[in-house]
Amino acid sequence: MVDAENLNIKELVVLSGKGGTGKTSFSASFAALADHMVLADCDVDAADLHLVTSPHIVQSHEFFAGKEAIVDRFRCDGCGLCAEACRFEAFEALDDGTYTIRPIHCEGCGVCVRLCPEQAIRFEDRNCGRWMISDTRFGPMVHARLHAAGENSGKLVTLVRKEARRLAVEQQRDLILVDGPPGIGCPVISSVTGATAVLLVTEPSVSGVHDLKRVVSLANSFDVKVFVCVNKADIDMRMTESIRRQVIEQGNHFVGTVPYDEQMVQAQLHALSAIEYIKGETRDRIETIWENIWTAM
Amino acid sequence: MKVAIASGKGGTGKTFVTVNLARSHMHPLVVLDCDVEEPNSNLFLTGELVARHRYSIMVPQVDESACTGCRICADVCEFNAIAVIAGKPLVFEDLCHACGGCAVFCPQEAMTEVPHEIGTITIRQAGTVRLVEGLLDVGKALAVPLVRAVKNYEKSTEGKTILLDAPPGTSCPMVWTIGDCDAVVLVAEPTAFGLHDLQLAVDTVREVGIPFGVVINKDGLGDARVADYCQEAGIPILGKIPHDRQIAQAYANGDMVVDSLPQYRQLFTRLWTSIEHLVFSKGGSHG
Amino acid sequence: MKVAFTAAGDTLDSAFDSRFGRAEKFIIYDMENGTFTVIDNGQNFQAAQGAGIQSAQHVVASGAQALVTGHLGPKAAKVIFAAGIAAYHADAKTVGEAVSMYKSKALKPLRDADVEGHWV
Numbered sequence A: 001m002v003d004a005e006n007l008n009i010k011e012l013v014v015l016s017g018k019g020g021t022g023k024t025s026f027s028a029s030f031a032a033l034a035d036h037m038v039l040a041d042c043d044v045d046a047a048d049l050h051l052v053t054s055p056h057i058v059q060s061h062e063f064f065a066g067k068e069a070i071v072d073r074f075r076c077d078g079c080g081l082c083a084e085a086c087r088f089e090a091f092e093a094l095d096d097g098t099y100t101i102r103p104i105h106c107e108g109c110g111v112c113v114r115l116c117p118e119q120a121i122r123f124e125d126r127n128c129g130r131w132m133i134s135d136t137r138f139g140p141m142v143h144a145r146l147h148a149a150g151e152n153s154g155k156l157v158t159l160v161r162k163e164a165r166r167l168a169v170e171q172q173r174d175l176i177l178v179d180g181p182p183g184i185g186c187p188v189i190s191s192v193t194g195a196t197a198v199l200l201v202t203e204p205s206v207s208g209v210h211d212l213k214r215v216v217s218l219a220n221s222f223d224v225k226v227f228v229c230v231n232k233a234d235i236d237m238r239m240t241e242s243i244r245r246q247v248i249e250q251g252n253h254f255v256g257t258v259p260y261d262e263q264m265v266q267a268q269l270h271a272l273s274a275i276e277y278i279k280g281e282t283r284d285r286i287e288t289i290w291e292n293i294w295t296a297m
Numbered sequence B: 001m002k003v004a005i006a007s008g009k010g011g012t013g014k015t016f017v018t019v020n021l022a023r024s025h026m027h028p029l030v031v032l033d034c035d036v037e038e039p040n041s042n043l044f045l046t047g048e049l050v051a052r053h054r055y056s057i058m059v060p061q062v063d064e065s066a067c068t069g070c071r072i073c074a075d076v077c078e079f080n081a082i083a084v085i086a087g088k089p090l091v092f093e094d095l096c097h098a099c100g101g102c103a104v105f106c107p108q109e110a111m112t113e114v115p116h117e118i119g120t121i122t123i124r125q126a127g128t129v130r131l132v133e134g135l136l137d138v139g140k141a142l143a144v145p146l147v148r149a150v151k152n153y154e155k156s157t158e159g160k161t162i163l164l165d166a167p168p169g170t171s172c173p174m175v176w177t178i179g180d181c182d183a184v185v186l187v188a189e190p191t192a193f194g195l196h197d198l199q200l201a202v203d204t205v206r207e208v209g210i211p212f213g214v215v216i217n218k219d220g221l222g223d224a225r226v227a228d229y230c231q232e233a234g235i236p237i238l239g240k241i242p243h244d245r246q247i248a249q250a251y252a253n254g255d256m257v258v259d260s261l262p263q264y265r266q267l268f269t270r271l272w273t274s275i276e277h278l279v280f281s282k283g284g285s286h287g
Numbered sequence C: 001m002k003v004a005f006t007a008a009g010d011t012l013d014s015a016f017d018s019r020f021g022r023a024e025k026f027i028i029y030d031m032e033n034g035t036f037t038v039i040d041n042g043q044n045f046q047a048a049q050g051a052g053i054q055s056a057q058h059v060v061a062s063g064a065q066a067l068v069t070g071h072l073g074p075k076a077a078k079v080i081f082a083a084g085i086a087a088y089h090a091d092a093k094t095v096g097e098a099v100s101m102y103k104s105k106a107l108k109p110l111r112d113a114d115v116e117g118h119w120v
Helices: A004-008 A023-033 A081-083 A111-115 A151-171 A186-192 A205-221 A238-247 A263-269 A281-296 B014-023 B071-075 B101-105 B144-152 B172-178 B194-208 B225-233 B245-252 B262-280 C041-045 C050-060 C076-080 C094-103
Strands: A008-014 A037-041 A056-069 A090-095 A100-101 A121-136 A137-147 A175-179 A197-202 A225-230 A251-259 B002-006 B028-033 B048-062 B082-085 B088-091 B112-125 B129-136 B162-165 B183-188 B214-219 B237-242 C002-007 C025-031 C036-040 C066-069 C085-090 C108-110
Touching: A004 B144, A004 B262, A008 A186, A023 A037, A023 A175, A023 A263, A023 A281, A056 A081, A056 A100, A056 B214, A081 A111, A081 A175, A090 B183, A111 A121, A151 A175, A151 A186, A175 B028, A186 A205, A197 B214, A197 C050, A205 A225, A205 A238, A225 A238, A225 A281, A225 C085, A238 A251, A251 B112, A251 B144, A263 B194, A263 C050, B002 B014, B014 B028, B014 B183, B014 B262, B048 B088, B048 C050, B071 B082, B071 B101, B071 C085, B082 C076, B088 C036, B088 C085, B101 B112, B101 C085, B101 C108, B129 B144, B172 B194, B183 B262, B194 B225, B194 B237, B194 C025, B214 B225, B214 B262, B237 B262, C002 C050, C002 C094, C025 C050, C036 C050, C036 C076, C050 C076, C066 C094, C076 C085
Parallel strands: A008 A175, A008 A197, A037 A137, A037 A175, A197 A225, A225 A251, B002 B162, B002 B183, B028 B129, B028 B162, B183 B214, B214 B237, C002 C066, C066 C085
Antiparallel strands: A056 A121, A090 A100, A121 A137, B048 B112, B082 B088, B112 B129, C002 C025, C025 C036, C085 C108
């Protein structure tokens, strides 16, 4: 039974637009700093959070999304209607005159299935990967792994977040920390829908700023608070300052900067979050960012 | 020769390798920026605008005078893009995958397909480099059709050198980008995350069955785990780009490293040689 | 007349859900006799895409002539308005509270989608 408590749980989604800005290092650090949180790895295409949280898997489930068409070669008479109708170049003619479907090209639209006069094409649920619930030293974690070219990671993102919310309600945890997917496409939209706030981790580079603009415009179209922080800020202090000004001008929250620090990489090589591994300024800066976010949420 | 530059996730230096390879090539070549959610090559390969056009997919439109409200269109749509309300089909263009199913199966032939814009294709000429870039509109979910359109821009690839900047990750847009390439260059950082993401990318490229090799970016930053893995798995290391703050700064400014730091020019020339070797001797790691 | 409310549970004490497409349940309240039925919207969590559209179709099928929710996306709004259902915005804690607000005509009509659309 879901009650009013459910709606008081805060959910922070950490995003970056482009990859490599340190998004996952920040997510792991916040997991170490926050009390009573549930961790959700929604960067399902390149899930890395488990490398620094060392999860102990408690539950593992198969994940199905969408459909895929499969040709029964014994029933196929090679008429080719399927290949003609397919908009996704998924059919390949074989030497014996029958057809086969390249699974990574199949969009799962079912047109061929309905069209085949011999009813030689089956339509099956597509196994796209696995999702897991694990214990970590920070609290429970929900994560997933998609197969190569696994489809519909937007649906998997929704599923991971829903399971994280269920755990948060069950165990009375007041925060869901989501390590979000890269880009601005379907998985990102799925990860932001209905969240409390978004943290955009960027860096002072022309591509970082370019991608930031796109993610900010996406995040602002949702009913969420938008926080921005700059990692590797001292690579270009002038650009960092211009990012800060822009963020504030657009009415979003600028929550801090972290200097370029190779210790960030050392932390992940040691399978630890930055907060656990690093001493000194970088650590303090991450802690300040977290405090700013938590207070504003 | 068609070579895709890819990586298990973003931020490993994929675009950095693509644009510097392009700049250091001796002959004219084409760069296809297939990273349609975040195309960044144009920030480095700046040049004259040659052409720009909007790209559309074909989505259904209902001829209400012919429609009998039979609901077959909504039933055949696997993407919930059609709802029949009060006897009339409503079409949701943003959910449509442009499969054409509703038009095929409508018994009244009341569905026609009309263009629906999802992004922009821009062609630029930057010196000897022709850059074709796809940019998905914010909020559109279908990257693959746009990737296909960018790739189809170069209809005749005979005798040309083409570099493709692939979308990060291992999902459909990346697979569509690398499909039919002669080789894939995987860019990886020598870190724990870097190795894990590289392994996912290797699994994907093997499944597609294309020769590939690895470029280690920021060599010296982490440890030897990526190089060790490549050696054990029999994957050729095509080149190593040293971890150098000067490179990061040049890149952050939008500068081309082969222009601003001449000591690295040779590195990219040698990388071309390794790539050519990979393509022509099929000496890389196969599926 | 019947009115649909987005709910996080089965009773009038349940939290009023401000989301439409991803609401767990719909409480269909009969204004004439004060009774209600519950529709499970859970299926939509599984929908690959188009959850709002499916939810809207549930509401249409329930025979409700009005809908009270927090936010309505453009796709769901298109379905709701095509079916001639009036939509209202409420900022209520519980479903019961939203029902009273509706009865006292304290709710603002939603004439258009008030949130951006999204996928999945």
